[in-house]
Amino acid sequence: MDLKALETFVWVAHLGGFRTAADRLNATQPAISARIAQLEEELGVRLFDRESRRATLTEKGLNLLGYAERMLALRSEMVQAVAEKGSMRGIIRLGVAESIVHTWLSRLVERLHYLYPAVSLEIEVDTSFVMREELLAHQLDLAFLVGPITEPQLKSVPLCSYELAWVASPSLPLPPEPVPLKDLARWPIITFSRNTRPYGAIQEMFSGGDMPAVRLFGNSSLATVVRMTLDGIGVSAIPPVIISRELTDGRLKVFQAEEPLPRLDFVAAYAKKPDSLMAATIVSLAAEVAATPTAGISL
Amino acid sequence: MDLKALETFVWVAHLGGFRTAADRLNATQPAISARIAQLEEELGVRLFDRESRRATLTEKGLNLLGYAERMLALRSEMVQAVAEKGSMRGIIRLGVAESIVHTWLSRLVERLHYLYPAVSLEIEVDTSFVMREELLAHQLDLAFLVGPITEPQLKSVPLCSYELAWVASPSLPLPPEPVPLKDLARWPIITFSRNTRPYGAIQEMFSGGDMPAVRLFGNSSLATVVRMTLDGIGVSAIPPVIISRELTDGRLKVFQAEEPLPRLDFVAAYAKKPDSLMAATIVSLAAEVAATPTAGISL
DNA sequence: ACAACTGATAAAAATTTTTTATTGACTTGC
């Protein structure tokens, strides 16, 4: 009776499939099959109904799930109680909003590697919207994203709050501040991609009936947004903190518009599972790192 | 983090040595070393002090022990809750008093094998005295022995109660019954070995100041006792139930002496450990089997 | 000092687990 098999079982149960669990656990599907088969053989009981599309738990399986989770929780507790700090090991799937990549992520990674050399990260950069889904689907262990998080299945911890500002190249012939919205709309507005807080806020801003049409360039790469803004293609709405260098050397400037932009409140979020010790540990480290300011992108 | 490693750890802790644990777990000493090393490496913590003769737990080790036991207990509970009856598997070390061997042990083994084909037995026949020690030292999982058991660490369940009687060959020129002790002492008294209830009882019986000297032949094999009695070497004090055949065909006979012999109350006993599910299961089966009478030795 | 213990260790053997590659059973979209 292997803990690895039990863990696999829990993941298959949660994700509803062998294949998905295999991806999630960095293993191949036959390996997952083998582990579940071992468990079923040892217990002499069928744990999943594989008939339908989604592998569903049998009654016995459901029964086992509770025990398996208690078992894994107990293991976590045990490890926390007796393990040397720094002997924590494993792989954690981390989703990160791009703003974080450009502010303090590398410092966190460094510090993490120093304190917990046996912990591997699998970092995925995506929008908060996508990452929230992935957290709920247990495809991410932990994410740093724009809050607030309201899902009760997720635990969230505030990390940092960044101002969002209008930014343009000094070469752009902007009218005197505060720039009215109709003047702003003369240029494309370059910002985060669709399905993000800033994109939505700006879209809303220009959604009134008498508002000028606006060209909104959603972009999945912040570096590209910065590049395009530097090139004078348009104005952008991004957190100034990630372009501190460009601001100090005058290649970009923040300006006031008629309409203010919302702040971005970043939080760390992870599933409230019994064994999310590693996530919790990383979160507190992240909170610490996020509290100290940093340099941004330099292009 | 392997359950096998945790189980090994618990055994080493209980038995106070790698070698002893190796024997107990049917493994070699290097295998035990490897499992403990794995645990220590994963936790980044030393679990045993190996300096002195006896491997003793470190502080961390003591801390782990509690968790490990809870873990194993939870596993037992889990298996009990979801496993198909009959899928119980493992090796259990069973100590058996010889009287049991000659009455119902084989029926138990048969029935056990039928109901739980994956359970192996390692049967050791010894005196109740020795087996009690071995139970306390965790060298036996379960024993069927002469009760009562007073140790609080052990759980005991009554199994059967057998009369102990004076037995002789009909060819032996015994005086009219009840035979006085001084006449009895003319022959060697053949019975169980030293450190057994019957041996002690008889020794006591002849211990008064004015008692005749008695030749007490303690024998570790009941079959030998029966053989010697059949051969008219002396009288014996054994449970008639194991020689029912010899009694019916008249090759042996029970006779009354001046002094009655005590009954032998057999019980099943096992250590009160959190994961003694298998022992408990076997005990209830044994109680069932022991309740139905049986044939004895046939020589 | 020596015999009888202890556990550690290296190398070989055995076992278990994982992967690769393929299959058959089912959905699903057309």
Place this chain on the structure above:
DNA sequence: GCAAGTCAATAAAAAATTTTTATCAGTTGT
């Protein structure tokens, strides 16, 4: 209804792991 796609099962090979064998070095008790 049929092709395409997805699911898990399976066999064989490869990889990783665990266990054994054999030996060592250190204590302990005589």
